[in-house]
Amino acid sequence: MLAFIARRIVYMLVTLVAISVMTFFIIQLPPGDYVTAMVAQLNLQGTTVDPAEMAALRARYGLDDPLPVQYWKWISNIVFAGDFGFSLQWRRPVADLLWNRLGLTFVLALVTLLFIWAISLPIGIYTAVRKNTVGDYLATFIGVIGLAIPNFLFALVLMYISFKYFDTGIGGLFSPEYENAPWSLGKLLDLGSHLIIPTIVLGTSGTAALIRILRANLLDELAKPYVTTARAYGVSERKLLLKYPVRVALNPFISTVGWVLPTLVSGATITAVVLNLPMTGPLLLQALISQDMYLAGSFIMMLSALTVVGTLLSDLLLAWLDPRIRYT
Amino acid sequence: MIPPMQTAPLLRIRGLKTQFALREGLVRAVDGVDLDAHAGKTLCIVGESGSGKSMIARSILQIVSPPGRVTDGEMVFQRTGREPVDLAKLDPAGKPVRAIRGRDIAMIFQEPMNSLSPVHSIGDQLIEKILLHHRLSRHAAIDRAVEALGRVGIPDPRQRLSNYPFELSGGMRQRVMIAMALACRPALLIADEPTTALDVTTQANILDLIAELQAEYGMGVIFITHDLGVVAEIAHEVAVVYLGQVVERGSVDDIFYNPQHPYTLALLSSIPKLGARRKRGQRLHSIKGMVPHPFNRPKGCPFHTRCPEARPGLCNLEDPRKLELNEGHIVACHMRDPAVLTQAAEVTV
Ligand SMILES: Nc1ncnc2c1ncn2[C@@H]1O[C@H](COP(=O)(O)OP(=O)(O)O)[C@@H](O)[C@H]1O
Numbered sequence: 001m002l003a004f005i006a007r008r009i010v011y012m013l014v015t016l017v018a019i020s021v022m023t024f025f026i027i028q029l030p031p032g033d034y035v036t037a038m039v040a041q042l043n044l045q046g047t048t049v050d051p052a053e054m055a056a057l058r059a060r061y062g063l064d065d066p067l068p069v070q071y072w073k074w075i076s077n078i079v080f081a082g083d084f085g086f087s088l089q090w091r092r093p094v095a096d097l098l099w100n101r102l103g104l105t106f107v108l109a110l111v112t113l114l115f116i117w118a119i120s121l122p123i124g125i126y127t128a129v130r131k132n133t134v135g136d137y138l139a140t141f142i143g144v145i146g147l148a149i150p151n152f153l154f155a156l157v158l159m160y161i162s163f164k165y166f167d168t169g170i171g172g173l174f175s176p177e178y179e180n181a182p183w184s185l186g187k188l189l190d191l192g193s194h195l196i197i198p199t200i201v202l203g204t205s206g207t208a209a210l211i212r213i214l215r216a217n218l219l220d221e222l223a224k225p226y227v228t229t230a231r232a233y234g235v236s237e238r239k240l241l242l243k244y245p246v247r248v249a250l251n252p253f254i255s256t257v258g259w260v261l262p263t264l265v266s267g268a269t270i271t272a273v274v275l276n277l278p279m280t281g282p283l284l285l286q287a288l289i290s291q292d293m294y295l296a297g298s299f300i301m302m303l304s305a306l307t308v309v310g311t312l313l314s315d316l317l318l319a320w321l322d323p324r325i326r327y328t
Numbered sequence: 329m330i331p332p333m334q335t336a337p338l339l340r341i342r343g344l345k346t347q348f349a350l351r352e353g354l355v356r357a358v359d360g361v362d363l364d365a366h367a368g369k370t371l372c373i374v375g376e377s378g379s380g381k382s383m384i385a386r387s388i389l390q391i392v393s394p395p396g397r398v399t400d401g402e403m404v405f406q407r408t409g410r411e412p413v414d415l416a417k418l419d420p421a422g423k424p425v426r427a428i429r430g431r432d433i434a435m436i437f438q439e440p441m442n443s444l445s446p447v448h449s450i451g452d453q454l455i456e457k458i459l460l461h462h463r464l465s466r467h468a469a470i471d472r473a474v475e476a477l478g479r480v481g482i483p484d485p486r487q488r489l490s491n492y493p494f495e496l497s498g499g500m501r502q503r504v505m506i507a508m509a510l511a512c513r514p515a516l517l518i519a520d521e522p523t524t525a526l527d528v529t530t531q532a533n534i535l536d537l538i539a540e541l542q543a544e545y546g547m548g549v550i551f552i553t554h555d556l557g558v559v560a561e562i563a564h565e566v567a568v569v570y571l572g573q574v575v576e577r578g579s580v581d582d583i584f585y586n587p588q589h590p591y592t593l594a595l596l597s598s599i600p601k602l603g604a605r606r607k608r609g610q611r612l613h614s615i616k617g618m619v620p621h622p623f624n625r626p627k628g629c630p631f632h633t634r635c636p637e638a639r640p641g642l643c644n645l646e647d648p649r650k651l652e653l654n655e656g657h658i659v660a661c662h663m664r665d666p667a668v669l670t671q672a673a674e675v676t677v
């Protein structure tokens with residue numbers, strides 16, 4: 001088991017290095033750099049910029065260095081000093097912008113994950129055990145609808161409902177009075193109430209998918225000979241279900257740990273815009289458009305790192321749960 | 329002739345029916361089966377695959393998977409020091425039948441690969457079953473599991489407890505299954521093709537083991553197989569099944585030296601005889617035709633579609649009665665029925 005963990009960690013580090021190079025390379029791909037993007041912006045507003053000034057800016061931001069040097073400056077600062085560089089557009093250290101957004105995204109991912117598990121585990125088991133009953137069909141129907149409705153539409157509908165009937169604020173993660181207040185119980189509760197809609201919106205399609213996966217896996221497992229064996233030895237039906245097949249069918253649950261974060265980051269941008277959530281998606285989009293390379297790079301880097309760690313975690317959990325993985 | 333059994337059989341099955349009510353129609357997987365299993369004796373159930381052997385075994389323990397269920401008949405099981413119980417009357421999900429499963433009647437299965445949970449250790453699974461039926465401390469249960477594993481010839485039994493099934497060979501896994509069956513000292517052991525998936529040497533070892541344990545504990549054994557060679561080796565009594573019905577049953581001598589039913593004859597002529605010189609060009613007989621699909625179950629005698637002796641107008645219309653030729657040798661065939669034969673003689677005269 002220890003060897004297994006060590007091997008996985010080495011793989012993870014290699015992956016991260018590869019990701020950092022790729023990230024940096026991709027950020028540099030669009031023609032021009034931050035200065036050209038900024039100048040284009042200023043030109044639109046009718047201001048012209050002196051080429052000498054542009055060159056000075058480039059030199060100040062180190063944009064003239066060869067790419068490997070830029071890469072090394074960037075990555076060594078992150079690794080050795082925890083310094084993510086400076087956001088050219090926001091004129092603030094990237095770290096300031098990063099941790100706040102990343103933290104909230106992470107919290108939302110965690111809450112969504114718990115939401116997905118809490119809903120799909122009982123329903124998945126129910127639909128498998130009561131296969132082809134009214135309850136099963138109903139769950140399938142609702143699940144398909146949940147998968148089919150676009151998230152932004154769902155978000156709008158829920159916002160409307162909550163505004164009209166529950167009189168809660170629209171969008172954001174905090175009510176105005178808590179926006180800049182220090183952390184307190186009230187602020188936490190306020191955050192909780194604001195998280196309900198995003199969680200439902202972001203978790204529904206994942207829940208629907210997981211219910212289907214769990215149902216299919218469970219039906220497979222329930223038909224396996226080892227279940228018959230246990231039944232033939234007098235094990236009760238409830239224990240038969242919970243001890244054996246659910247244990248095996250749980251694997252896809254663990255795998256969600258790995259994919260919830262990346263889907264939230266990449267798939268939830270539109271939802272985050274609609275719901276006005278201070279998450280990573282909108283900020284990353286903006287940073288990419290304005291070629292704010294340190295901000296964009298750091299975001300992608302951190303999200304990738306979190307995803308890789310999430311995958312590692314889910315792999316370790318799987319290995320702990322399923323001895324067949326551990327030994328191969 | 330075998331002297332008649334003095335005691336009531338350990339398990340007496342009469343008119344057992346197990347059916348699947350599917351949307352496409354009713355599947356009569358077991359259709360009026362009579363069987364007797366005696367303590368200390370081995371009853372072999374033989375038949376082609378799909379003939380309903382496993383369904384008979386599962387019906388006994390009430391573990392037929394839905395929508396299948398035992399719909400009719402009785403299965404009276406004698407328990408030492410307690411009232412006999414009719415297994416057919418028990419609720420498949422109820423406590424009474426669960427108390428019998430594994431405790432009084434244990435079962436081992438064909439697939440040693442998949443018959444144990446892949447994600448639980450051998451010890452976990454063995455001890456669970458022991459604790460289910462006995463009020464023992466965990467420690468005592470572990471000792472009992474170790475003893476059972478040792479008894480079936482598994483080396484280092486205590487170390488094996490922490491192994492997972494995929495770490496063992498097929499033969500070893502089947503031994504674990506047997507250990508599981510033995511751990512509670514059942515009165516009846518049902519073995520559903522336990523050696524089919526194993527190589528010949530392992531198969532012989534397992535058969536020897538079962539015979540040895542039977543002699544030691546005086547268990548009744550119901551052994552399901554499609555291999556007549558195995559039957560000849562281990563059976564005391566034999567039942568030949570075809571499409572969910574017992575077409576012939578009797579002592580092993582009855583079946584091998586005085587077979588009556590055309591299906592039994594066909595099965596016997598399809599086994600190669602070692603050492604018997606075959607004449608040039610003589611081939612092994614295979615039974616012509618295929619087992620009919622359960623939805624197109626033939627009317628009358630189930631075997632008439634493939635039977636060389638079938639008489640049109642009789643076999644394809646009327647069910648044959650169960651005819652006792654001599655004590656314990658029963659055959660269900662019109663063409664062996666004296667009433668039919670004398671009638672036929674009158675017609676032709
Ligand atoms: N789940 C099921 N649904 C419908 N019919 C079934 C099912 N399982 C078994 N049967 C029927 O029972 C018959 C006997 O099967 P089985 O007892 O497994 O045969 P054997 O063990 O002799 O090979 C099969 O031919 C099939 O028609």
Ligand SMILES: [Mg+2]
Nearest residue numbers: 381382520521
């Ligand atoms: Mg079978």
